[in-house]
Structure formats: C-alpha cells, structure tokens
Amino acid sequence: MSTPKLEKLSFTLQATDGYARAGIVHTPHGDIHTPIFMPVGTRSALKWLTTDQIRDIGAEIMLVNNYHSYLRPGTEVIESFGGLHNFMDIDFPILTDSGGFQVFSLGLGMQNDSWEKLAKVTEEWVYFRSYLDGSKHFFTPESVMDMQCAFGADIIMAFDECAPGGSSKEYAHAAMERTHRWAERSKAEWLANEEKRREKWLYPQALFGIIQWVVYDDLRVESAEFIKNLDTPGVAIGGLSVGESKEDMYRIMDVLAPHLPKSKPHYLMWVGTPEDLVEGMYRGIDMFDCVLATRIGRHGEAFSSYGNIKIWGEKYKFSQDKIPMLPEHETSVSRRYSLAYLRHLVNVWEATGGLLLSLHNIEYLLNLTKTARVAILAGKYDEFRERFWSVYPGRIG
Amino acid sequence: MSTPKLEKLSFTLQATDGYARAGIVHTPHGDIHTPIFMPVGTRSALKWLTTDQIRDIGAEIMLVNNYHSYLRPGTEVIESFGGLHNFMDIDFPILTDSGGFQVFSLGLGMQNDSWEKLAKVTEEWVYFRSYLDGSKHFFTPESVMDMQCAFGADIIMAFDECAPGGSSKEYAHAAMERTHRWAERSKAEWLANEEKRREKWLYPQALFGIIQWVVYDDLRVESAEFIKNLDTPGVAIGGLSVGESKEDMYRIMDVLAPHLPKSKPHYLMWVGTPEDLVEGMYRGIDMFDCVLATRIGRHGEAFSSYGNIKIWGEKYKFSQDKIPMLPEHETSVSRRYSLAYLRHLVNVWEATGGLLLSLHNIEYLLNLTKTARVAILAGKYDEFRERFWSVYPGRIG
Numbered sequence: 001m002s003t004p005k006l007e008k009l010s011f012t013l014q015a016t017d018g019y020a021r022a023g024i025v026h027t028p029h030g031d032i033h034t035p036i037f038m039p040v041g042t043r044s045a046l047k048w049l050t051t052d053q054i055r056d057i058g059a060e061i062m063l064v065n066n067y068h069s070y071l072r073p074g075t076e077v078i079e080s081f082g083g084l085h086n087f088m089d090i091d092f093p094i095l096t097d098s099g100g101f102q103v104f105s106l107g108l109g110m111q112n113d114s115w116e117k118l119a120k121v122t123e124e125w126v127y128f129r130s131y132l133d134g135s136k137h138f139f140t141p142e143s144v145m146d147m148q149c150a151f152g153a154d155i156i157m158a159f160d161e162c163a164p165g166g167s168s169k170e171y172a173h174a175a176m177e178r179t180h181r182w183a184e185r186s187k188a189e190w191l192a193n194e195e196k197r198r199e200k201w202l203y204p205q206a207l208f209g210i211i212q213w214v215v216y217d218d219l220r221v222e223s224a225e226f227i228k229n230l231d232t233p234g235v236a237i238g239g240l241s242v243g244e245s246k247e248d249m250y251r252i253m254d255v256l257a258p259h260l261p262k263s264k265p266h267y268l269m270w271v272g273t274p275e276d277l278v279e280g281m282y283r284g285i286d287m288f289d290c291v292l293a294t295r296i297g298r299h300g301e302a303f304s305s306y307g308n309i310k311i312w313g314e315k316y317k318f319s320q321d322k323i324p325m326l327p328e329h330e331t332s333v334s335r336r337y338s339l340a341y342l343r344h345l346v347n348v349w350e351a352t353g354g355l356l357l358s359l360h361n362i363e364y365l366l367n368l369t370k371t372a373r374v375a376i377l378a379g380k381y382d383e384f385r386e387r388f389w390s391v392y393p394g395r396i397g
Numbered sequence: 398m399s400t401p402k403l404e405k406l407s408f409t410l411q412a413t414d415g416y417a418r419a420g421i422v423h424t425p426h427g428d429i430h431t432p433i434f435m436p437v438g439t440r441s442a443l444k445w446l447t448t449d450q451i452r453d454i455g456a457e458i459m460l461v462n463n464y465h466s467y468l469r470p471g472t473e474v475i476e477s478f479g480g481l482h483n484f485m486d487i488d489f490p491i492l493t494d495s496g497g498f499q500v501f502s503l504g505l506g507m508q509n510d511s512w513e514k515l516a517k518v519t520e521e522w523v524y525f526r527s528y529l530d531g532s533k534h535f536f537t538p539e540s541v542m543d544m545q546c547a548f549g550a551d552i553i554m555a556f557d558e559c560a561p562g563g564s565s566k567e568y569a570h571a572a573m574e575r576t577h578r579w580a581e582r583s584k585a586e587w588l589a590n591e592e593k594r595r596e597k598w599l600y601p602q603a604l605f606g607i608i609q610w611v612v613y614d615d616l617r618v619e620s621a622e623f624i625k626n627l628d629t630p631g632v633a634i635g636g637l638s639v640g641e642s643k644e645d646m647y648r649i650m651d652v653l654a655p656h657l658p659k660s661k662p663h664y665l666m667w668v669g670t671p672e673d674l675v676e677g678m679y680r681g682i683d684m685f686d687c688v689l690a691t692r693i694g695r696h697g698e699a700f701s702s703y704g705n706i707k708i709w710g711e712k713y714k715f716s717q718d719k720i721p722m723l724p725e726h727e728t729s730v731s732r733r734y735s736l737a738y739l740r741h742l743v744n745v746w747e748a749t750g751g752l753l754l755s756l757h758n759i760e761y762l763l764n765l766t767k768t769a770r771v772a773i774l775a776g777k778y779d780e781f782r783e784r785f786w787s788v789y790p791g792r793i794g
Contacts, residue, residue, distance in 0.1 A: 045742050045749040048445070073714065073741040080715050081737070089733050317470065318477050336486050340478070344470040345442050351748060352442040 009154065009206030009233050011265050015377045019257045019284035022376040025234075025265050027093040027154035028203035029085065032060045034265060034286035035372055037277065037365040038095060040294070043068045044078075044088055047294050048355045049362075051090045057332060057363040058370065060092060063289045066148055066157075067099030067106075070137075071130055075150050083152020095289075096153040098144050098186075098210075101238075101270070104162040106131040121161060123178065141182040145189035145207075149197070153205065158186035160210045160238055169216050176212045176219055180226050183209050187230060206233035208267060215248050217255045224259035235260060236267040237285075246396050249276070253283040260284055274303055274368055278388050279397035281372050282381065293365055297358030300346035303365070305329055307393045309339075311357065316343040323360060326391065329367045333360035406551065406603030406630050408662050412774045416654045416681035419773040422631075422662050424490040424551035425600035426482065429457045431662060431683035432769055434674065434762040435492060437691070440465045441475075441485055444691050445752045448487045454729060454760040455767065457489060460686045463545055463554075464496030464503075467534075468527055472544050480549020492686075493550040495541050495583075495607075498635075498667070501559040503528040518558060520575065538579040542586035542604075546594065550602065555583035557607045557635055566613050573609045573616055577623050580606050584627060603630035605664060612645050614652045621656035632657060633664040634682075643793050646673070650680035657681055671700055671765055675785050676794035678769050679778065690762055694755030697743035700762070702726055704790045706736075708754065713740040720757060723788065726764045730757035 012024045025032040039046055039054050040063045046054060054062065064084055069075070081087040084094050103119055103126055119128040125140045141159040148156035159182050163175045190207040197204060209227040211220070227235050237256065244252075253268075260266050267287035268280050277288055293303070302309045305326040319339040325331065333342075333356050345353025368388075375384035389395045409421045422429040436443055436451050437460045443451060451459065461481055466472070478484040481491050500516055500523055516525035522537045538556040545553035556579050560572045587604040594601060606624040608617070624632050634653065641649075650665075657663050664684035665677050674685055690700070697708045702723040716736040722728065730739075730753050742750025765785075772781035786792045 043741075043745050043747055044738070045747045048748045048752070050749060050752065072745050073737070077715060077737060077741070081717065081735070087735070087738055089735075089738070318474055320478065338478070338484070338486075340470070340474060341441070341484055341486070344440075344474070348440050348469050350440055350442045351445045352447060355445070355447065 008204045011234070011263065013262065015379070017376045017379050017381040018282065020281050020372070020376045020381040021266075021284060021286055022373045023265065023286060025093075025286075027061075027206070029091060029093045029154050030060070032093055032287075033370075033373060035277075035281045035369045035376075036060055036287055037293075037362070037369050038063045038287060038289040039362050040065070040289055040291045041088075042291065043072065044084065046358075047291075048298060048351060048358055049294070051088065051092075053359060054362060055092065057359060058366045059362070061095060061154075061287075062090075062092070063095045063097065064088075064151070064153065065099065065102060066096045066144065066151065067102035069096070069151060070099065070147055071132060075147050078152075079150040083150070085152060093155070094151075094153040095155040095267075096148050096151050096157065097269070098148070098157040098159045099139060100126075100144075100157075100160045100210075101162050102131075103128045103139060121178075123181070126161075141185035142189040145186055145193060149190075149193040149205065152202075154203075155206050155208060155234065156190065157236060158183045158207060158209050158232070160212060162238065164243065166243065169219070172216055172219055176223055179210070179212045180223070183227065183230055183232075187232060208232055208234040208236045208265075210236045210238040210269075211256065212238060215244055215252065217252065220252055220255055221259055224256050228259065228261045232264075234265040234267060236269055238269050246276075250279055250283070250397050253280065253285070257284045274364065274388075275392060275394070275397065277365060277368050278372070278385055278392075281369070281376075282385055282397065288365075288369070293361035294358040297361045298354035300353065300357065302342075302357050303361045304334075305388075306391050311339065311342050311353070312346045313343065316340055319343070325364070326387070328371050329364055331360045331363035331367065333357070333363070405601045408631070408660065410659065412776070414773045414776050414778040415679065417678050417769070417773045417778040418663075418681060418683055419770045420662065420683060422490075422683075424458075424603070426488060426490040426551050427457070429490055429684075430767075430770060432674075432678045432766045432773075433457055433684055434759070434766045435460045435684060435686040436759050437462070437686055437688045438485075439688065440469065441481065443755075444688075445695060445748060445755055446691070448485065448489075450756060451759060452489065454756060455763045456759070458492060458551075458684075459487075459489070460492045460494065461485075461548070461550065462496065462499060463493045463541065463548065464499035466493070466548060467496065467544055468529060472547050475549075476547040480547070482549060490552070491548075491550040492552040492664075493545050493548050493554065494666070495545070495554040495556040496536060497523075497541075497554075497557045497607075498559050499528075500525045500536060518575075520578070523558075538582040539586045542583055542590060546587075546590040546602065549599070551600075552603050552605060552631065553587065554633060555580045555604060555606050555629070557609060559635065561640065563640065566616070569613055569616055573620055576607070576609045577620070580624065580627055580629075584629060605629055605631040605633045605662075607633045607635040607666070608653065609635060612641055612649065614649065617649055617652055618656055621653050625656065625658045629661075631662040631664060633666050635666050643673075647676055647680070647794055650677065650682070654681045671761065671785075672789060672791070672794065674762060674765050675769070675782055678766070678773075679782055679794065685762070685766070690758035691755040694758045695751035697750065697754065699739070699754050700758045701731075702785075703788050708736065708739050708750070709743045710740065713737055716740070722761070723784070725768050726761055728757045728760035728764065730754070730760070 015022045144159040209232040212223045268285040272290040316339040323334040412419045541556040606629040665682040669687045713736040720731040
C-alpha cells in the first residue's frame with residue numbers, strides 16, 4: 001500500500017529550447033520527469049500488461065479512466081480501498097481523466113442510430129447511457145470531481161464537453177463557454193474536496209483545467225487565456241486528435257504555444273503517435289497519453305523508428321532481424337526478439353505477441369520523451385527532431 | 398542467444414524420503430532442481446505471459462509442444478534459428494513432447510463425428526489431419542525425433558500412442574507393444590541424430606522413454622520394465638490424467654513406484670493439480686507439466702491452499718482479502734492483490750486478470766514442488782503432505 005508524501009503538486013521548469021521544455025512534476029506519489037508519455041490503464045489495468053512491466057520500461061505515471069472506473073468496479077468499491085493506488089496496489093503517480101471524452105464518444109456518437117438519445121447536454125448536467133447495459137447516468141462537474149476525489153489520483157481533470165471535430169463555429173463557441181463555466185464549477189468543487197481531504201490528512205490532488213475547442217484559432221486562444229486565468233495547477237489541451245487533420249493539429253499547437261502558462265505543466269490529451277509526440281514537444285507539450293500504443297500492439301502492429309510495421313506479414317516468416325530502431329530508441333523487445341518470432345506469435349494469436357508489441361510501443365514512446373528531455377536539457381531539441389525525421393516517413397510538422 | 402555447455406544430461410539423486418526424491422537434473426542449458434513443475438508454452442509461448450515472468454517466479458524449465466511447433470511456425474522456421482532457445486530467445490532448459498498426445502486428442506477424438514477419419518495408426522506411421530486447416534500429415538517415430546532434434550530442446554520425448562482411458566485390455570496391450578517398438582525406433586533415431594549433432598558441435602539432447610498404458614496394472618508394470626531396460630536418460634509416465642479417476646491414477650503410481658529406475662528422472666506427463674503434485678511427489682515423481690494452471694487462470698480461477706477459488710463472484714466485490722494461502726506457499730500475486738481487484742479485472746474481461754491468476758497458479762505449483770524439495774532433503778515429506786491436506790479439501794491420496 002502506498003504512503004504518499006503530503007505535498008502539493010508543483011512543477012519545476014528545468015530548461016527550455018524554443019518552446020520545448022524539460023521539467024519535473026512533483027506529486028504526492030513521486031516525481032515525473034517531463035516531457036513524458038503516460039500509458040493508459042483504461043479500466044484500472046493496462047491491457048494485457050502489469051504495472052510492474054511498464055515501471056520496468058521507465059513509465060513514471062499512468063492514466064486511469066474515470067468513466068470506466070465509475071461504471072466498473074464502481075466508485076464505492078475504489079473508495080472503500082481509499083483510492084486507486086491501494087485498489088491497484090501501485091505507488092507511483094496516477095492521473096484520472098474526467099470521463100467527458102467517453103461520455104461523448106460512447107454516447108453522442110451513436111445518437112442518430114439509436115432508439116433513444118444516448119447522451120444529452122444541459123447547462124447543469126450531462127445525461128448518458130452506459131455503453132455496457134444502457135443504464136441511465138448523470139454527470140455534473142461536481143459529481144465528476146467527487147468521483148475523482150474518491151479515486152485519489154495525483155492529477156485530476158476538469159469536466160469538459162467534447163464536441164465533434166466538425167462542429168460549427170456557433171456550436172463550438174457555445175460548448176466552449178459551457179466548458180469554461182464547468183471548469184469554474186470543477187475548480188470550486190475540487191477546492192472544497194481538498195479542504196475535506198486535508199481534514200482527513202489525505203494527500204492533496206491537483207486539478208488541471210482543459211483548454212477547448214477544435215479548429216477555430218480565435219476560440220482556442222480565448223479558451224487558453226480563460227484556463228490560464230483560472231489558475232489550476234496544470235493545463236490540458238483537449239479536443240485535438242478527434243478527427244482533425246495533422247496540419248490542423250500542429251497549427252493549433254503553434255497558435256496555442258505562446259498562450260500556455262510557463263510555470264505549469266502542459267498536457268496534450270489523447271496524443272498519440274511518435275511523430276505527434278516529437279511535434280508536440282516542439283510546441284511546448286510536457287505530457288501525453290494515448291491508447292494507440294497498446295491498441296495497435298494487441299493487433300500486431302509495431303512502432304519503429306522507420307514507421308509502423310505490420311508484424312504478421314509472410315515476409316517476416318524467417319526474419320532474424322529485429323524491429324528496426326535508431327540505437328537510442330531501442331527497446332527491451334526490439335533488442336531481443338526476432339521479427340520471425342513476433343510474427344509467429346501474432347500469427348497464431350498468442351496474446352504474448354500483442355503483449356510484447358504493446359510493451360515495445362509504450363517503451364518507444366517513453367524513449368522518445370526521455371531522449372527528447374536529454375536533448376532539451378542540452379539545448380539540442382532541433383537536432384533531436386531532425387534526427388527523428390531523417391528516418392521517419394511522412395513529415396508534416 | 399544461448400551458449401549452452403556441451404554436457405550430456407545427467408541426474409544427481411540428492412535424497413529420498415520414502416519414494417519421494419530430491420535431485421538435480423543437469424542439462425546443457427542449466428540445472429533443474431527436482432521435484433519441479435514445468436510451465437507449458439504450447440505454441441512457443443506461455444499463454445498471456447512472458448518467459449521473464451515465469452523465470453521471476455522460479456521456473457527452471459518450460460515445455461513446448463512438438464505438434465504445435467511443427468504446424469506453426471513450422472519446423473523449418475525454428476531450425477533456421479538453430480532451435481527453440483534462439484527462436485524464443487531463452488537460455489534455460491526446454492522440454493519438447495513428442496506430439497503423440499495432440500495427434501490423438503485432436504485427431505481420434507473427433508473420428509466419429511467427422512466426414513473422414515482425422516487420424517489413423519499403423520505400425521509404421523500415424524496419419525492425422527491438422528486441427529487448423531484439415532491438411533494431411535504423417536508422423537513416424539523417426540520424423541518426430543528429427544523434428545525434436547531441429548527444435549533443440551534439452552529433453553525430448555519418445556513417440557507414443559495415446560489410447561483413450563477406456564480402451565479394452567486387448568487394445569491397450571496392442572497399443573503398448575506398438576509404443577514399445579516405437580520407443581526402440583525413437584531411441585535409434587535419437588542416437589543417430591546425436592552423432593550428427595556432435596559433428597556440428599551442437600549440445601546434446603536427452604531422450605525420455607514413455608511408460609504406457611492406462612488402468613491395467615500388469616501392463617503398466619510390463620511397460621515400466623521395458624522402458625527401464627531401454628535405458629534412456631529419463632523416463633516419463635504417460636497415459637494418466639486422460640479420463641481415469643484419481644483413485645486409479647494414484648493406485649497406478651503406487652504400482653509403478655518400485656519399478657521406476659532410481660538413477661534417472663521420473664516425469665509424470667499432463668499433471669496437474671496441487672493435490673496431484675503432492676501425491677505424485679509422494680510416489681517418486683520428479684517432474685510435472687500441465688496447462689491447467691494457466692487455463693483456469695485465464696478463466697478467472699485461482700488455486701489456493703484451501704482449494705480453488707472462482708474469482709468473479711459478487712461476494713468478492715469489496716473484499717480486501719488476498720487469495721488464501723499457507724504462508725510458505727504465498728505468491729507474488731497472493732501477497733499483493735486483493736480479491737476485489739482481481740475480481741474486477743476478471744469481471745470486465747481485462748486480460749491482466751487472467752495474466753495475474755496464471756502467474757499465481759504457476760507460482761503456487763512451483764512453490765509446492767520447491768517446499769516439497771526442502772522437506773524431502775530434511776526427511777520430512779510426510780509432514781509436508783499432512784500440512785497440505787490439513788487445509789486442502791477432498792483428500793483421496
């Protein structure tokens with residue numbers, strides 16, 4: 001069981017190189033050296049992996065989904081353990097998201113095909129039906145803060161509305177303003193909960209506000225300034241990586257970079273790919289998360305320094321080669337296992353294959369952030385970025 | 398890649414306590430301290446696990462299935478790597494079975510329901526159809542030895558016929574005599590292959606003969622004496638655990654125990670359960686293997702010192718208890734994770750749940766053999782056995 005220090009989250013900015021930053025996020029469960037990739041344990045577990053395995057390859061924090069934890073095992077179960085750290089028996093930092101993304105992606109996305117609307121947004125609450133059994137649920141900013149308080153993550157997220165990438169400017173503006181009001185309500189509830197936590201001598205949690213919205217530059221800047229002024233311990237950028245083009249994504253990051261608070265960690269949600277990490281760090285992002293690494297891994301696809309590899313190909317049947325990597329990004333899997341062996345495992349649907357590829361993909365993203373950190377500290381991020389793109393295909397950034 | 402010592406397999410008998418034995422099997426890839434449980438990597442991989450994970454919990458040898466390796470990835474792939482050790486990148490001992498069990502269990506078992514016989518036995522060969530695609534294949538004792546030579550395991554098995562548990566005595570007798578003739582042919586081919594391996598400076602392999610057959614005591618004894626006289630480096634007992642009752646199984650082991658060669662390791666195939674290990678070691682068995690530990694683990698069932706637990710039960714929803722174990726048999730999982738957390742993982746079908754239970758179940762069987770070994774070395778096997786049965790339900794032995 002964990003014995004966290006009673007310290008508030010703080011951020012030490014160690015170095016900058018252009019917009020790229022190296023720092024340390026100090027949390028009650030330990031330090032996180034940024035920039036960092038955060039593996040995702042959707043339902044209080046990393047898919048096909050143990051927490052020991054991601055710790056062994058250098059993970060310093062993991063993400064758990066509020067929405068899934070709320071549905072199963074349920075808030076009351078995790079609360080009875082005093083939070084996720086004890087429930088999962090891990091002693092390193094956890095971040096919980098707010099569940100907003102799941103409410104909307106698992107709800108509104110099906111609206112037109114359903115006999116009944118699966119989600120509905122009002123000023124006061126969001127109504128949605130469980131993706132599991134159709135049961136009815138309401139989330140409010142306050143209820144979501146209370147859940148995350150019960151889950152006990154070191155970093156918690158404000159409740160936000162995630163509108164689709166193709167929203168009209170009118171809707172995007174209304175959703176942004178609602179999300180800002182929800183951010184204020186989230187902050188008020190978080191502060192009230194912190195008072196209660198202090199009375200019980202529980203370690204503090206840190207709220208991150210979420211900058212909204214989609215592809216309209218002026219709204220983005222307005223949202224960044226609003227969230228900066230809200231003065232939460234960290235800021236997140238939401239609403240990217242939900243259908244917009246890479247050009248749009250990078251452009252928005254360019255627009256946002258000057259508006260992000262320098263003294264606080266910047267978290268880009270649901271990103272992502274090796275190239276998006278490299279381009280995100282270039283634009284001042286400190287923290288990333290995405291299920292892509294494990295999702296494609298489970299299906300037999302590996303990140304490599306030279307682009308993705310579909311491991312099941314017949315051409316790898318006898319291959320004694322390893323997953324091709326730049327030397328500084330080699331992983332415990334790419335150093336060890338032949339393509340022929342990995343291909344065999346994937347080909348016969350042995351989960352060990354997806355397990356090893358999930359590990360490899362996570363370790364590569366971790367290695368990218370760790371070597372980038374070294375480069376930033378040395379003032380050599382441009383070299384790092386050029387070396388990455390010298391072998392990685394499809395440069396856009 | 399592995400760099401095995403060029404030593405033949407040998408066996409050191411360190412202590413006996415009744416029929417129970419403690420010893421060391423010396424193999425080209427390292428020593429195996431017996432009695433020992435061997436985890437099974439059916440298709441060149443442990444289901445849902447890495448080889449690192451079973452090494453961490455004390456495994457000293459693993460089993461790989463000849464039949465599955467022959468079909469996928471195919472003998473030529475593994476041979477091109479110089480054997481399974483290099484293909485899987487492991488440096489500890491491997492045992493391959495002969496494939497007989499799979500040929501018959503996946504073949505003859507379906508005979509009456511099929512449009513064509515899926516397997517056929519003659520004096521010369523066994524014909525069978527692949528369980529994957531119905532393609533036609535022939536195994537002979539010689540071809541099976543050649544495959545196992547290519548796979549390069551430290552211990553290889555003679556090719557045997559596995560008749561169903563309910564065979565008539567007449568059929569059992571004929572199958573036994575055929576299996577004996579196949580054992581002689583297996584030995585001749587193995588010795589010829591060993592000559593070739595020596596020329597290439599490859600490490601030696603050790604053949605185990607297999608004692609046949611089912612529930613007829615006189616045939617069992619006859620087979621034990623035959624295999625003993627065949628003088629292979631080790632002996633296995635086959636044909637148990639294929640439908641006979643536990644009473645029959647233990648009685649046959651009682652009958653066999655005096656006929657097993659004292660100077661060689663005794664391997665009881667496809668066994669098994671905690672109680673069968675305890676009763677097997679009592680009757681002179683040194684090595685066990687079974688997929689049960691991982692199969693029930695993947696489906697949410699845990700061995701415990703007090704009998705099996707079905708983890709998904711609602712009664713464990715809030716349980717902060719661990720899997721109940723005698724202190725000396727606690728595992729890395731039973732020391733760490735609550736029943737509520739394991740139940741949650743199993744309940745939401747997160748593979749991490751089955752992974753952790755597979756690890757737990759294997760570690761418990763390893764702990765049983767390791768603590769039994771300590772007891773045998775101290776002349777206290779009876780105490781060990783009584784303590785096991787003092788809490789484990791359903792004593793038969």
